[in-house]
Amino acid sequence: MAYRCEKADAMRIHMDYNNMMAENIGKNGICEDELAKMAEKSAECIYAMEKKRGSMKWRDLPYDRCETVERIKKTAEYVRENFESFVVLGIGGSALGPIAVQQALNHMRYNELPREKRSGPKIYIEDNVDPERMESLLDIINPETAMFNVITKSGSTSETMSQLMIITSYLRRELGAAYSKHIIATTDEHKGNLIKIAKQEGYETFFVPDGVGGRFSELCPVGLLPAAVCGIDIDALLDGAKYMDGICSERNIYANPAYMSAALEVCAMEKGCNISVMMPYADSLKYMADWYAQLWAESLGKRVNNAGEEVRCGQTPVKALGVTDQHSQVQLYTEGPFDKTLTFLAVENFRAHVEIPHAFDDIPDVAFLSGHTLNELINSERRATEYAVTKSGHMNKTIILPEVNAFTLGQLICLLELQTAFAGELLSINAFDQPGVEEGKNATYALLGRPGYDDKRRELISAGEKTARYII
Amino acid sequence: MAYRCEKADAMRIHMDYNNMMAENIGKNGICEDELAKMAEKSAECIYAMEKKRGSMKWRDLPYDRCETVERIKKTAEYVRENFESFVVLGIGGSALGPIAVQQALNHMRYNELPREKRSGPKIYIEDNVDPERMESLLDIINPETAMFNVITKSGSTSETMSQLMIITSYLRRELGAAYSKHIIATTDEHKGNLIKIAKQEGYETFFVPDGVGGRFSELCPVGLLPAAVCGIDIDALLDGAKYMDGICSERNIYANPAYMSAALEVCAMEKGCNISVMMPYADSLKYMADWYAQLWAESLGKRVNNAGEEVRCGQTPVKALGVTDQHSQVQLYTEGPFDKTLTFLAVENFRAHVEIPHAFDDIPDVAFLSGHTLNELINSERRATEYAVTKSGHMNKTIILPEVNAFTLGQLICLLELQTAFAGELLSINAFDQPGVEEGKNATYALLGRPGYDDKRRELISAGEKTARYII
Numbered sequence: 001m002a003y004r005c006e007k008a009d010a011m012r013i014h015m016d017y018n019n020m021m022a023e024n025i026g027k028n029g030i031c032e033d034e035l036a037k038m039a040e041k042s043a044e045c046i047y048a049m050e051k052k053r054g055s056m057k058w059r060d061l062p063y064d065r066c067e068t069v070e071r072i073k074k075t076a077e078y079v080r081e082n083f084e085s086f087v088v089l090g091i092g093g094s095a096l097g098p099i100a101v102q103q104a105l106n107h108m109r110y111n112e113l114p115r116e117k118r119s120g121p122k123i124y125i126e127d128n129v130d131p132e133r134m135e136s137l138l139d140i141i142n143p144e145t146a147m148f149n150v151i152t153k154s155g156s157t158s159e160t161m162s163q164l165m166i167i168t169s170y171l172r173r174e175l176g177a178a179y180s181k182h183i184i185a186t187t188d189e190h191k192g193n194l195i196k197i198a199k200q201e202g203y204e205t206f207f208v209p210d211g212v213g214g215r216f217s218e219l220c221p222v223g224l225l226p227a228a229v230c231g232i233d234i235d236a237l238l239d240g241a242k243y244m245d246g247i248c249s250e251r252n253i254y255a256n257p258a259y260m261s262a263a264l265e266v267c268a269m270e271k272g273c274n275i276s277v278m279m280p281y282a283d284s285l286k287y288m289a290d291w292y293a294q295l296w297a298e299s300l301g302k303r304v305n306n307a308g309e310e311v312r313c314g315q316t317p318v319k320a321l322g323v324t325d326q327h328s329q330v331q332l333y334t335e336g337p338f339d340k341t342l343t344f345l346a347v348e349n350f351r352a353h354v355e356i357p358h359a360f361d362d363i364p365d366v367a368f369l370s371g372h373t374l375n376e377l378i379n380s381e382r383r384a385t386e387y388a389v390t391k392s393g394h395m396n397k398t399i400i401l402p403e404v405n406a407f408t409l410g411q412l413i414c415l416l417e418l419q420t421a422f423a424g425e426l427l428s429i430n431a432f433d434q435p436g437v438e439e440g441k442n443a444t445y446a447l448l449g450r451p452g453y454d455d456k457r458r459e460l461i462s463a464g465e466k467t468a469r470y471i472i
Numbered sequence: 473m474a475y476r477c478e479k480a481d482a483m484r485i486h487m488d489y490n491n492m493m494a495e496n497i498g499k500n501g502i503c504e505d506e507l508a509k510m511a512e513k514s515a516e517c518i519y520a521m522e523k524k525r526g527s528m529k530w531r532d533l534p535y536d537r538c539e540t541v542e543r544i545k546k547t548a549e550y551v552r553e554n555f556e557s558f559v560v561l562g563i564g565g566s567a568l569g570p571i572a573v574q575q576a577l578n579h580m581r582y583n584e585l586p587r588e589k590r591s592g593p594k595i596y597i598e599d600n601v602d603p604e605r606m607e608s609l610l611d612i613i614n615p616e617t618a619m620f621n622v623i624t625k626s627g628s629t630s631e632t633m634s635q636l637m638i639i640t641s642y643l644r645r646e647l648g649a650a651y652s653k654h655i656i657a658t659t660d661e662h663k664g665n666l667i668k669i670a671k672q673e674g675y676e677t678f679f680v681p682d683g684v685g686g687r688f689s690e691l692c693p694v695g696l697l698p699a700a701v702c703g704i705d706i707d708a709l710l711d712g713a714k715y716m717d718g719i720c721s722e723r724n725i726y727a728n729p730a731y732m733s734a735a736l737e738v739c740a741m742e743k744g745c746n747i748s749v750m751m752p753y754a755d756s757l758k759y760m761a762d763w764y765a766q767l768w769a770e771s772l773g774k775r776v777n778n779a780g781e782e783v784r785c786g787q788t789p790v791k792a793l794g795v796t797d798q799h800s801q802v803q804l805y806t807e808g809p810f811d812k813t814l815t816f817l818a819v820e821n822f823r824a825h826v827e828i829p830h831a832f833d834d835i836p837d838v839a840f841l842s843g844h845t846l847n848e849l850i851n852s853e854r855r856a857t858e859y860a861v862t863k864s865g866h867m868n869k870t871i872i873l874p875e876v877n878a879f880t881l882g883q884l885i886c887l888l889e890l891q892t893a894f895a896g897e898l899l900s901i902n903a904f905d906q907p908g909v910e911e912g913k914n915a916t917y918a919l920l921g922r923p924g925y926d927d928k929r930r931e932l933i934s935a936g937e938k939t940a941r942y943i944i
Binding site for chain 1: 486487488489490492493495496563564565567568579580581583584585589599600601602603604605606607608609611612627628630631633634636637638640641665668669686726727728729732746747754755756762765766769770772773774775784785786788790791793795796798799800801802803804805806807808809810811812822823824825826827828829830831832835836837838840841842844845846847848849850852853855856857859860862863864906907908909911912913914915916917918919920921922923932935936938939941942943944
């Protein structure tokens with residue numbers, strides 16, 4: 001279902017930033033002048049983006065795909081035909097993208113459908129090392145009909161490698177040497193442990209290209225294989241990303257939704273908005289907010305800027321869901337401090353149409369709902385919430401999807417990736433590293449007695465001594 | 473499994489606030505002096521809490537329960553024996569508590585277990601009006617074996633009443649007049665539409681007691697019936713709450729975990745921490761963070777204080793999950809701004825024990841994991857993250873559960889409710905209302921053409937006019 005140009009344009013997603021502007025929300029908003037200054041400042045960042053284009057390999061993924069995508073589709077077909085469950089072992093960028101895409105494009109209760117109504121095996125994405133969760137997984141899968149996809153670029157992610165060790169031992173016990181046909185490894189082609197293990201054991205392999213970091217990896221085999229296994233149209237996903245990448249090559253930020261969105265968020269950060277809420281009004285997009293939360297937090301949460309100066313940068317992303325969180329968070333969003341921006345995700349056309357029938361016509365409090373549809377209700381509530389937060393003077397913008405499909409989802413992924421990269425430029429920070437996670441990793445190594453971490457272990461034990469009166 | 477005192481004490485949850493203190497995290501922390509001042513200020517708030525005790529009816533729920541709890545258990549047994557699925561229709565406080573308790577105390581893949589391994593019917597908690605979600609629900613349930621529990625205190629919640637109208641119409645079509653035996657209503661005993669409908673149609677009913685608001689309602693039939701239907705020990709849940717309520721009746725805040733926790737958060741707010749992260753290190757507690765997010769946001773997010781002065785109060789709650797979000801959020805938590813507090817939920821003993829076997833002993837990067845357990849790994853990572861955020865100077869505290877069971881969960885619910893109520897006192901705001909949601913509700917009514925909302929409708933249409941150049 002790759003789109004021709006005219007159809008693509010009808011499926012184009014848009015960003016509406018009316019309610020970021022002072023003219024609509026009052027003094028807490030952004031003035032035209034401020035935006036103009038930001039646009040000026042943007043010029044050199046746009047130049048930097050173009051100069052660094054070659055090193056941002058994740059931007060090439062929608063363009064440079066022929067062989068890999070064909071092999072993914074072939075493997076996916078084999079898995080669909082021969083397996084009853086497909087289990088992803090991965091964490092962070094290896095899980096958040098696959099989860100978001102499954103939720104968006106599969107039936108909402110995919111795993112609970114009977115086999116003949118599902119386009120592939122049941123899918124499980126295991127992104128934690130909770131022993132209760134691992135045990136519960138083994139309670140419900142059958143090793144003979146389960147395929148595992150272990151995803152870690154470095155091959156040294158403790159969580160994923162622990163999962164793999166548990167699963168290989170389990171499969172060997174149940175299946176003997178044939179076990180290796182139940183594992184597909186997605187990892188670096190040349191470096192790291194997983195590729196070594198995969199070659200030695202004979203796993204099928206897919207590769208994470210050089211220069212594609214975890215949180216920018218959804219459109220490489222990391223995300224494409226799990227999607228294809230469920231019958232998702234990965235060509236359309238990539239076409240959507242390519243289409244949006246084209247739109248966002250525009251140098252005028254007033255016509256570039258990714259760059260404008262970044263500029264608006266950076267303006268808002270300068271005004272003290274240290275919180276960025278993403279609130280999709282569709283259950284299908286719920287986990288896009290989780291995926292975005294990693295992208296935004298890990299890319300922009302940085303201690304120093306490119307000049308090495310301490311800046312302690314970073315908006316904290318918050319995941320919300322419309323209309324559900326109107327009954328949880330919107331009280332705070334309307335009446336609380338002016339410390340946040342909201343990004344609504346709106347869907348114009350849902351893939352289902354549910355009428356609210358006449359039922360209790362003698363009760364005016366509910367009778368007015370009859371004759372409407374859930375489609376009208378959810379979108380009216382979105383407009384109503386937009387109205388309420390705008391009226392209370394809180395900055396908000398809306399990303400509008402004509403509908404949720406692989407093509408619009410590909411656009412959304414690309415839009416948010418480019419927005420994040422560009423925000424990094426505007427903030428003069430490195431959006432592509434994550435030095436702050438090293439301390440915790442090393443501390444875990446030390447606690448588990450990894451050789452070479454004895455000093456750290458001693459430090460941790462002494463740091464872990466607690467004052468008893470502060471424990472109640 | 474109600475606990476005798478000595479066993480209860482072994483199951484007591486504790487709060488460790490060492491890392492909120494300046495002596496452990498440096499200049500961003502709280503000094504003993506500040507805490508002493510807060511304790512002084514607390515005295516009148518403690519007095520106020522005691523004075524208002526009578527109106528906080530939610531505090532009575534664990535004490536005053538005999539008849540209702542017995543009837544809940546009887547109904548639950550009937551549902552367990554006669555139905556294959558149990559669907560909650562509710563939103564906000566009517567859904568978040570039931571979701572959190574299911575996740576904590578049921579098998580982690582409860583709905584996917586075969587019937588004989590489940591302690592009750594499959595459970596679905598429908599807290600949105602997305603048409604795709606409603607359609608997908610009807611795809612997988614069988615009306616003949618489905619029981620619905622519609623929960624709304626007021627009986628006028630548009631989302632829940634729309635769901636009810638769809639479901640009654642569906643059930644009537646499928647089952648005829650007998651449909652009414654498939655609906656249980658949980659609502660106000662005297663006021664509102666749902667009680668009227670329930671009486672007219674002959675639904676079984678349970679009541680939300682007076683003075684128990686949505687976000688404080690988990691321990692009344694709102695939460696207890698869905699829990700009991702899955703075989704959860706609701707007596708132990710209530711016993712846990714009662715036990716913690718006893719502990720938190722202590723007037724000395726240095727011995728009162730709920731009051732101290734509130735005092736620490738208010739201190740942190742005064743220091744500019746407008747974000748409160750809850751990060752359970754257990755998949756089972758994941759949705760406790762969602763439940764808490766409503767409690768904290770809706771209770772404390774207030775425009776005015778009790779004197780009517782504009783204060784624009786409210787910390788924004790953020791839900792995270794350990795270890796998963798180490799690969800998403802911890803980069804920001806360690807390197808980012810000093811604008812947040814973290815509350816870890818730690819579990820000492822998990823209900824499963826999973827060893828990491830020897831598998832790839834020739835690869836030192838992963839071999840050190842062998843011989844450990846996932847139990848050690850998840851808790852080492854928690855300690856490592858605590859160490860890393862502490863070392864980077866970010867305030868954090870830990871609530872420690874000896875294990876996750878109904879008794880400890882009841883304690884946790886009570887602890888967080890009391891913490892929230894007390895924070896409201898310290899901030900001199902009304903923690904029990906939610907005036908900020910009215911604007912959005914009225915706007916929805918207007919958009920759906922409810923009689924009497926014509927002016928609002930006109931206002932909305934004019935406010936909804938967008939400047940085209942701000943849409944890209």
